[in-house]
Amino acid sequence: MQGHDRVLSVEKTTENKFLNMYDLQYENKVGGHGVYHIASRAMSMEELKMKTRENKPDGVIIYSLYGEKKDHVVLVRQYRFSIDDFVYEFPAGLVDKGEDPAQAGIREMKEETGLDFVPLKADEMFCKPLFSSIGMTDESVATVYGCSTGQVSREGLEDNEEIEVVLADRTEVRRILKEEKLSINCAYLLMHFLHHTEEDPFYFLHNE
Structure with missing residues (x-):
């Protein structure tokens, strides 16, 4: 049975006031690896919704x-x-x-x-x-x-x-x-x- 995609690590790549970029190292459901880029209002990795598991409105x-x-x-x-x-x-x-x-x-x-x-x-x-x-x-x-x-x-x-x-x-x-x-x-x-x-x-x- 196949697993699901998962994030292995997160790196913040910008330092802006209102919006920042993050690189996600991931493993997909068949074992492949890659990098996924996201933007976020979060000012730190700890504030990303994937970390807090809380959906507070931005x-x-x-x-x-x-x-x-x-x-x-x-x-x-x-x-x-x-x-x-x-x-x-x-x-x-x-x-x-x-x-x-x-x-x-x-x-x-x-x-x-x-x-x-x-x-x-x-x-x-x-x-x-x-x-x-x-x-x-x-x-x-x-x-x-x-x-x-x-x-x-x-x-x-x-x-x-x-x-x-x-x-x-x-x-x-x-x-x-x-x-x-x-x-x-x-x-x-x-x-x-x-x-x-x-x-x-x-x-x-x-x-x-």
Whole structure:
């Protein structure tokens, strides 16, 4: 009976502030050996999720509705170096030490958009941290849901953040899904937004 792939050793190969690279020496299920490269938010080997066996969220994404009828969704159109282009996403960011995801969502929404965010309590199955791109990183993010009010502002943006806030209605969401570049988690949740009702815009969070 064959075994399974396993990590033999880990070496950290960079010293960066927000993201680092690690080389994993591994043995595969038939006895072959190789090196697998991953990126991680972990600042040390001991903090890697493969070491802690804990899935604490590195960041949050924020699904927020806007307007009296909650008929707009808050998006950001952001420049990303990885593709040298703009992409539509939800407001998002890293969870600071001592924060829970809801607190991080409130802070990040204010910083990126100027809006005031009120989180909605949801069942753990909908907001637990999930892996963002498991083939290349152990990063996980939690989703927070809620509504925002106030006026859009750019005052909280950092110098290297190039962000346009978009309050999109269903017509604009359809156009974005058809024509624009999006993050995959944003695309999936926008598909839900297209079918929400005024009576229950968070219908998809029911645990039934």
